[in-house]
Amino acid sequence: MTSxxxxxxxxxxxxxxxxVGTRHKVKIYVVxxxxxxxxQNPLVENVIVPExxxxxxxxxxxxxxxGDVVITGDIPLAAKCVEAGARVLKHNGEALTSxxxxxxxxxxxxxxxxxxxxxxxxxxxxxxxxxxxxRFLDALERVLRAAKG
Numbered sequence: 785m786t787s788x789x790x791x792x793x794x795x796x797x798x799x800x801x802x803x804v805g806t807r808h809k810v811k812i813y814v815v816x817x818x819x820x821x822x823x824q825n826p827l828v829e830n831v832i833v834p835e836x837x838x839x840x841x842x843x844x845x846x847x848x849x850x851g852d853v854v855i856t857g858d859i860p861l862a863a864k865c866v867e868a869g870a871r872v873l874k875h876n877g878e879a880l881t882s883x884x885x886x887x888x889x890x891x892x893x894x895x896x897x898x899x900x901x902x903x904x905x906x907x908x909x910x911x912x913x914x915x916x917x918x919r920f921l922d923a924l925e926r927v928l929r930a931a932k933g
Contacts, residue, residue: 785811785851786808786810786851786852786853786928786931787810787811787812787847787848787852787853788805788810788811788813788852788853788854788928789813789815789844789847789852789853789854789855789865789870790812790813790814790815790854790855790856791815791840791841791844791854791855791858792815792816792820793816793817793840794857795855795856795857795875796875796912796917797855797917797920798814798820800921801814801855801924802823802825802827802828804921804924804925804928805827805828805928806825808929808932809827810827810853810928810932811827811829812825812828812829813829813844813847814829814831815831815833815840815844816830816831816833816840817832817833817834817835817839817840818832831843838861841856841858841860841861841864844856844865845861845864845865845868848868848870849868849869849870850868850869850870851869851870851931852865852869852870852871853870853871853872853873853924853927853928853931854871854872854873855872855873855874855924856872856874857874857875859885859888859889860889862874862880862885862888863880863885863889866881866882866885867882871930871931873920873923873924873927875912875916875920876912876916876919876920877916877918877919877920877921877922877923877924878919878923879923879927
């Protein structure tokens with residue numbers, strides 16, 4: 785049975801996940817440290833984890849597996865979920881798979897090192913656009929069809 789796990793802290797596509805997941809009648813776990821408005825949708829379970837580094841990530845990584853879909857921008861969490869057999873999407877619709885997660889992790893680590901080496905380095909992140917939202921909706925639809933099929 786397919787489930788969707790959303791790493792909900794700072795997730796810009798929670799409403800889209802709920803809409804697409806509901807259409808597919810899939811259980812959705814919205815995992816956060818709190819502070820989110822609970823959904824009244826019976827398919828959505830709001831999971832509040834204790835404060836602490838990576839607690840929400842650990843909760844998701846411990847449960848997500850083959851046939852599940854994980855929505856996250858956290859690359860180490862994505863790597864654990866891919867390894868467990870889950871399908872992983874970033875908020876912009878980019879799929880993280882066993883074929884690309886190694887390169888994505890390496891790039892993340894390189895960027896962390898570059899930021900640490902240059903304390904005056906500013907920004908670097910792109911804003912979330914309507915095109916990103918549209919790509920995400922399309923990708924989630926395709927991934928859910930494949931996971932359920």
